[in-house]
Each structure stands twice: as C-alpha cells, then as structure tokens.
Amino acid sequence: MVVSDAHKSSVEHYHDIPARIARHLLTSGEDDPTRDDTNVATLRGASPVGVSRRFWTVLGALVLVIFAVTLAVSLVSATHDNSRIDRLKNHGIAVSATVISCIGNLGGSGSNASSYTCVATYAIASANYHEVVGHMSSFAAPGTRVSVVADPSQPSTIELASAVKSSSPSNGVYVAPGLLGVLFVALTVAYLRLLRRPRPSRDQH
Numbered sequence: 353m354v355v356s357d358a359h360k361s362s363v364e365h366y367h368d369i370p371a372r373i374a375r376h377l378l379t380s381g382e383d384d385p386t387r388d389d390t391n392v393a394t395l396r397g398a399s400p401v402g403v404s405r406r407f408w409t410v411l412g413a414l415v416l417v418i419f420a421v422t423l424a425v426s427l428v429s430a431t432h433d434n435s436r437i438d439r440l441k442n443h444g445i446a447v448s449a450t451v452i453s454c455i456g457n458l459g460g461s462g463s464n465a466s467s468y469t470c471v472a473t474y475a476i477a478s479a480n481y482h483e484v485v486g487h488m489s490s491f492a493a494p495g496t497r498v499s500v501v502a503d504p505s506q507p508s509t510i511e512l513a514s515a516v517k518s519s520s521p522s523n524g525v526y527v528a529p530g531l532l533g534v535l536f537v538a539l540t541v542a543y544l545r546l547l548r549r550p551r552p553s554r555d556q557h
Contacts, residue, residue: 419535419539439504444501444511445507447500447510448499449500454488454494467489474510476507
C-alpha cells in the first residue's frame with residue numbers, strides 16, 4: 353500500500369507530541385525573563401514587617417504612665433495607713449461592741465485558722481453599726497463583748513483596742529513606694545535618652 357507524504361507527515365507530528373511536552377516542562381523554568389518571582393516569594397512566606405520607632409516610643413510612654421499611677425496609689429495607701437493608725441491612737445472613739453458572728457479564716461496550710469472575721473454591733477452618738485472588727489486573731493463567741501476603737505473620721509471602721517494600742521505609725525510602709533520610685537526614675541531617664549538618640553535614616557522617611 354502506498355502511503356502519501358501528507359499522511360506520513362501527520363503521523364510523525366502526533367508521535368512527536370510527548371517529546372515536545374517533556375522538553376517544555378524541563379525548560380519552562382530556566383532563564384525565563386518574563387517570569388515574575390514576586391508571587392513565588394510571597395507564597396513561600398510573608399515578608400518581615402519592621403516595628404517603627406514611633407511604636408516603641410508610644411509603648412514606652414504608656415508603660416511609664418501605668419508605672420506612675422501604680423507608684424501614686426502605693427504612696428497614697430502607705431500614707432493613709434499611717435494616718436489611720438495615728439487617728440485611732442490619738443483621736444479614736446473607744447466603744448464596747450457585741451460580737452454577733454465570728455468565722456475563722458484558714459491559713460496557708462488550710463488546717464488552722466490564721467485570723468477571724470468577726471462582725472459586731474455597737475452604737476456611737478445614737479447611731480447603730482454592724483461592722484467587721486479589724487485585727488481579730490482569736491475566736492469570740494456570739495454575744496461576747498469586746499473593746500474596740502472607732503475611727504473618728506469614719507465611725508463604721510473599728511479596730512480591736514489591743515491591736516490599736518500595740519500599733520504605731522511606721523516609716524517601713526514607705527519602703528516599697530521608695531523602691532518603685534527609684535525604678536520609675538531609672539526608667540524615665542532611659543526613656544528620655546531613647547528619645548534623644550538620632551533616628552536611623554530609614555525612620556526619617
């Protein structure tokens with residue numbers, strides 16, 4: 353049978369398709385000037401984002417503000433405690449209170465009571481109060497009368513008379529605020545030095 357030249361050329365064309373596909377796959381990634389490597393890099397992982405100097409500046413200022421508030425609260429609390437002790441010792445109102453309930457507070461081990469929360473009733477200037485007695489370290493049965501001292505500026509606050517007698521204002525309460533103050537000054541100085549440091553050229557644009 354005689355095969356025409358056109359038919360022979362068509363057969364060779366179809367036989368050559370797999371070879372051409374293989375060559376295309378092997379050479380498609382080599383030195384292609386039109387290929388965009390940006391998408392490939394993006395798929396491999398996001399590009400790192402730097403934190404600007406302004407972010408650290410704002411964060412440092414926020415930390416200093418929180419630290420200053422904590423320091424102020426600590427200092428006011430220490431001053432208030434000393435003032436309360438002084439008022440109770442020198443201007444406190446001595447009264448006799450009647451215990452109506454007393455509950456033990458468990459200590460760290462959970463087996464023994466470390467202190468007691470006792471509620472007592474008492475009267476000052478024809479006004480009746482039902483308040484917790486401060487510094488109760490021993491149990492008092494309901495109906496027991498105890499000697500307490502009421503704060504003249506706040507009669508609803510009472511302390512056990514024996515505890516008031518043995519207490520006194522102390523400068524030791526200012527140790528913690530003092531340490532916080534020193535740390536606050538050091539952090540403030542470091543922050544100001546950071547602000548005065550010349551900015552890198554990349555942060556100036």
